[in-house]
Structures are given as C-alpha cells and as structure tokens.
Amino acid sequence: MTDDILREKVCKRARKKLEENCHLDVAPGKNYISFRKNDVNYYAPNLIYTAETLNYKHNNGYFPLLVKDALKTKDPRQLYHNEGANAANKHVSFFSNHPLLKISITGKITFEKTIETARKNEQGNTVNECLHILEIDDGSSSTSIKVRVNHIQYAFNQMSYNSNRDTLFRIDGHIAFYYLKQTMDLNREVRADNVTPVCNRSDFQREINWWKTAVDARHKYLQKPWVIRFGPYENELSNSEGKNQDLTVREDIVMLPAETTSHESEKGIPESVISDSILRLQNAFLKFMIKRHKHKTLKMDDICADATMRAEIQGVLDNLSLHPDNIELREIYGLVIKKFSDIRMVKQKSTTEVSILKFSRLFCYIKNMMKFLTTSQEVEVYKLIKKFSYSNMNRHTYKDIQKYLKQIIHFSIDLRKLAKELTEKFNIKSVPLELINTMIEESIGGDYITKGGIRVREFQGTSNFKIVLKWISLPGEPIWKYVPKLYLD
Incomplete structure (x- = not known):
C-alpha cells in the first residue's frame, strides 16, 4: 500500500469519526x-472503576471471556478520545x-511463532527479549486471538516450540491494542500474565x-448495558431515558456527583450518621435471618414487611431525630444488607432478592456445635444424678457431687477464637x-x-x-462459660 493511499484512508477514517462526534449525545x-x-x-472515566467487571471477585480476579x-473489545481512546488515555495506560478495555x-x-x-x-x-541500556506469539482458539469465533507470552512464562510451563497443538491452555492477562503499520487498522492481542496448561490431551468436559x-x-455482567444506580435519583431518570437498560442487571452503588442539589442529597442517609446504631439494626436483621435460616434466599419485600425490623428502624430514627417522611426506608435496609455483604455472609442477587446460603451454613455450624457441647455435658450430668440418686445427702456427699461436677463440666467459648x-x-x-x-444466644435452645x-x-x-447448668456471658469479655451449680432442696 502506497503512502498516498494510506494517507487517504486515514483522512477518510478521521472524517467519519468527526461526523460521529458532531452528532454525539453528550x-x-x-x-x-x-x-x-x-x-x-458511557459514564465519566472517573466512575468506570466502580464497575464489578473491573473488580471481579472470582477466578483469581480474572474475568472469564x-x-x-475478546475480539469485540475496544480501546478506551476509541470511545473517550483523550479522556480515555489514563484508562488505556492502565490496560482497561471496554x-x-x-x-x-x-x-x-x-x-x-492453532499457531505459534517466536x-x-x-x-x-x-x-x-538496550535489552534483547524473546517473545512467543500464540494464536488461541476456543471455538466461539471463526477468528483466533493473538496472545503475547514472554519467554520466562513460556519456559516456566515447560512449553516447547511446535509441540503445544493438542494442549488446552488457560491465559490470564489483559487486552492490549495496536495499529497495523500496513493498513493502520486497530488490532488487539492478549498480553499474558500467566499461562497454565489445563490438560495435555482432548478433554471435552474441561472445555465445556x-x-x-x-x-x-x-x-450476568455483559449481556445488557452496565447501569450505575444513584439511589432514587437514578430510578427517576431511568423511567424517562433508560429504553434498553435494565436496572436489575447491574447495579453498582456510587456516590452522587457534587453538583447534586441539596434536596436530592437529603433523600439518602449517609452511613456515618447511623454508624452508632447500625449494629442494632444488624442484630435485628441477623435474628430475622436466623428465623429463616433454612431458606436459601430472602425476598426484599418480606424483609421490608417484617414488623420487628420496622420497629428497630423506627427506634433508630427516633434516637437520631430523623423523620421517616424524608427517608427512603429501603436505603436503610440496603445499608444493613451491605454490611453483611461486605463480610461475604450474604449476597445481594438483585434488587428484590438476597442469598443467605453461606449464612445458613455458618449458623447451622454454630448451632450444631452448641448442641454437641451441651448434649455431651448433659449425658454426664444424668450419669451423675443416677449415681447419687439413692445416697444420703450429707456434707461429704455434697462435696463429692461438687467434685464430680467440676471434673465433667469445664469448658468455655472464646468468641475471638470462634470468629x-x-x-x-x-x-x-x-x-x-x-x-x-447473638448467634450463640439464639443457638442455646431446647430445655x-x-x-x-x-x-x-x-x-x-x-x-x-x-443440678443447674448455666450459660453465662461474662460482662466486658467476649467469653461464654458453661457453669454447673449444685442446690440442696
């Protein structure tokens, strides 16, 4: 391709881009x-870092594509021009x-070269490098994608040239963009951080x-556009302009812009305002989950309709001199659920449903532990009662029973170790x-x-x-003690 033809092609592309920008909805x-x-x-570049696709929690943080x-991804500079340069420098793609x-x-x-x-x-100083260019195909496209691997990764995984054709590889890395010198067309490749052989023969099950x-x-993430939800403010906007956007698909909560009016900002409750009372609400929600711990999920409507939760919220609002008329109650529920979500005890599946599967397993573990401890001690108490059932109660017998009680019942639960x-x-x-x-208290049931x-x-x-067995929570200490006490009638 001659320089004149190439120059004409670049100018044509620039004119087309300029026309698009003139009709851009800003x-x-x-x-x-x-x-x-x-x-x-397409949100402001400073907000893209709130997206869950950018902060993926599974698969060691690498988003599966x-x-x-991967061939449909775009360079941030294609979308945001100069404003996308910072994101591009951090290897962000869209x-x-x-x-x-x-x-x-x-x-x-399918192909490799060095x-x-x-x-x-x-x-x-000039440093010579050896790079390996691989073409990876997973069957999802008629076109494979290039992967750039440095020689250290290549050698570390005991890969040898032209002997990797039947091996299934997992590539972790980021997408990089470059222009072809001959045509000035934008192309993309994966720059590998890790190259891991999955299996050295055909294994359809692993591919599936x-x-x-x-x-x-x-x-879950890519099928529909990403939507940032700004509380009730965004809900109002979505009714008028969100034609193809579904708020239930991806709802990342971020702070409102600084330009928001004072009336709009008063609709939400800053978490710092209720920091002293949030634990009370957490305990109320915890007891609500305990009552329903056999369920895998909870409906938000059921949570909001619970009388105990509403009473606790009302008490918190009264203590803080806040008026319910100016407050979205669902935001308070959202703050409480977020507390449990942050410690990975529950998971907000959507705006209408909360998964409590992990909490259910955790609570059942505590409940079974308490049941095992108390049952084993109670069996020993029954044996002790049977042993002294027909004895004459005098001072020596009383001391013998006390001695046996101290021997068979001697344990406590340290909440720090349990945590x-x-x-x-x-x-x-x-x-x-x-x-x-609270979970310990709710687990002590039975008689x-x-x-x-x-x-x-x-x-x-x-x-x-x-004989009286007592569960005692020591004041000022995170310890529960199981204490026996002998009484004479």
Missing part, C-alpha cells in the same frame, strides 16, 4: 455521563460500556466447564463479635430457659438435690 446536565450511544450510557467477546481489566481465556494453540525484540531498560463459566459471566475459625472455614471476612454473640439474662436448665435428683 447528555447535557448529567455530568456523570460522558456520552450516549445507541441508548447506552470467550475469544469471540466491552460495550463494561470496563474490563484482568481477563482470562481458555483454548488451544520473535526477538530489543527495548530500552530504565538505565537506558470453561464455556459454562464464561457464558454464565457473560449472561477466627469461622473466617477460615467459611471464607468470610472478620465477623463482629457482637453478631457472633434452656432465660432467668435474669442467663440461660439455665435444671436437673432434679431423687435425693433432695438438683
């Missing part, structure tokens, strides 16, 4: 939207309006498992001790009754004595 009056295209909002979707950073693909090598390049290091993972992620155990066992963040304390804030159970002997 969403006047909405500073959090950079522009709109095909009824899709099919090759077909699928529709979804920002992506770390991505993962899995497929087979090239040698030279670059300048930080000291200004990967497809399921990638398709599920695509359906650490739960964190490791259920892969959650640190649970507040107050919440663990134990509450007397003066202490859970007790009585065992009556036939020789004018009785």
